[in-house]
Amino acid sequence: MKFAVTGATGRFGSQAVKMLQEQLTDHDQVIALARNVEKAEAMFGAGVEVRPGSYDSVDTLTKSMQGVDKLLFISSQPNADFPRLDQHKNILSAAQNAEVQFIVYTSFPHADKVDNPLSGDHKATEALIRETGIAHTFARNNWYLENEMPLINKVVNDGQAIYSADSGKVGWALEVEYVRAAVKLLQMDNPKEIYEFSGRAHTFEELAETVARVTSNTLEIEQVSDADYKQSLLNDGFGESTADLFVVFQQLIRNGDLANVRNDLYEVLDDDVPNFEEGVKTVLGVES
Numbered sequence: 001m002k003f004a005v006t007g008a009t010g011r012f013g014s015q016a017v018k019m020l021q022e023q024l025t026d027h028d029q030v031i032a033l034a035r036n037v038e039k040a041e042a043m044f045g046a047g048v049e050v051r052p053g054s055y056d057s058v059d060t061l062t063k064s065m066q067g068v069d070k071l072l073f074i075s076s077q078p079n080a081d082f083p084r085l086d087q088h089k090n091i092l093s094a095a096q097n098a099e100v101q102f103i104v105y106t107s108f109p110h111a112d113k114v115d116n117p118l119s120g121d122h123k124a125t126e127a128l129i130r131e132t133g134i135a136h137t138f139a140r141n142n143w144y145l146e147n148e149m150p151l152i153n154k155v156v157n158d159g160q161a162i163y164s165a166d167s168g169k170v171g172w173a174l175e176v177e178y179v180r181a182a183v184k185l186l187q188m189d190n191p192k193e194i195y196e197f198s199g200r201a202h203t204f205e206e207l208a209e210t211v212a213r214v215t216s217n218t219l220e221i222e223q224v225s226d227a228d229y230k231q232s233l234l235n236d237g238f239g240e241s242t243a244d245l246f247v248v249f250q251q252l253i254r255n256g257d258l259a260n261v262r263n264d265l266y267e268v269l270d271d272d273v274p275n276f277e278e279g280v281k282t283v284l285g286v287e288s
């Protein structure tokens with residue numbers, strides 16, 4: 001069986017390639033699809049075959065997917081010059097041309113029901129995947145705990161944090177847990193069509209309190225307006241577009257788009273998922 005991973009040089013993709021390499025038998029093969037082949041070759045050992053994987057060429061992607069049975073299709077990033085949905089269309093055209101048998105796609109929580117600036121591409125991509133007729137599973141990943149480093153660092157460094165998401169809840173989990181789950185889906189015989197992967201739901205206040213507790217810090221935490229939240233990010237040196245993106249995160253969380261969590265991550269990983277406090281300790285580099 002041949003497994004391929006898109007965006008293999010990224011944080012998610014590189015972890016997935018390495019996990020597959022460790023877990024697969026001698027009869028299986030891992031193929032890293034990378035736009036920068038040299039970078040990928042330097043990242044992975046001899047057991048991984050690296051093939052060109054730039055999303056801008058269906059021909060190249062088609063050649064690189066020859067013989068691939070199962071594809072981990074990691075969603076690309078929103079991009080004004082080369083829209084993410086166009087990148088995704090190229091990946092799917094190539095998968096069809098190369099007769100890939102099965103796709104795991106990393107999607108957005110409840111992509112078919114929510115409506116926010118990040119979910120639209122995922123909803124459309126899920127529809128396109130269904131149209132290809134290729135067997136598939138959607139790994140709808142909730143938020144990574146690592147996304148919250150700006151808030152976590154503020155609590156650690158200043159004992160203070162602000163947010164604008166009100167009492168909105170998030171199903172945070174460590175990125176590596178989502179990677180482990182996606183890699184597991186790739187190797188399952190009959191996975192479900194949709195998995196809503198998340199940790200347990202928590203608020204920003206609970207996150208900040210947990211960070212303060214495990215670092216024995218004092219905490220002042222305050223709900224502010226989106227405008228004040230953005231200004232604080234700019235004051236901390238974040239660029240305009242990053243600050244705007246973080247405001248969008250707060251808005252969709254306030255809206256409840258990440259609150260509806262399920263047990264799927266725990267089921268797929270046989271309950272071997274760190275609890276919230278253990279996850280926070282991991283991102284802080286504090287021993288449990």
Ligand SMILES: NC(=O)c1ccc[n+]([C@@H]2O[C@H](COP(=O)([O-])OP(=O)(O)OC[C@H]3O[C@@H](n4cnc5c(N)ncnc54)[C@H](OP(=O)(O)O)[C@@H]3O)[C@@H](O)[C@H]2O)c1
Pocket residue numbers: 006007008009010011012013034035036039053054055056074075076077078087106141142143144147
């Ligand atoms: N749920 C969440 O909380 C959450 C958080 C973060 C991200 N995400 C999603 O997860 C995805 C992967 O995240 P990540 O952290 O792995 O991102 P990342 O570390 O920034 O990696 C992005 C990968 O995509 C590749 N890439 C970018 N443009 C490409 C193109 N035109 N053609 C081919 N490859 C291209 C990059 O290649 P180079 O190495 O050559 O640059 C890199 O391998 C994101 O795109 C986003 O959709 C979800």
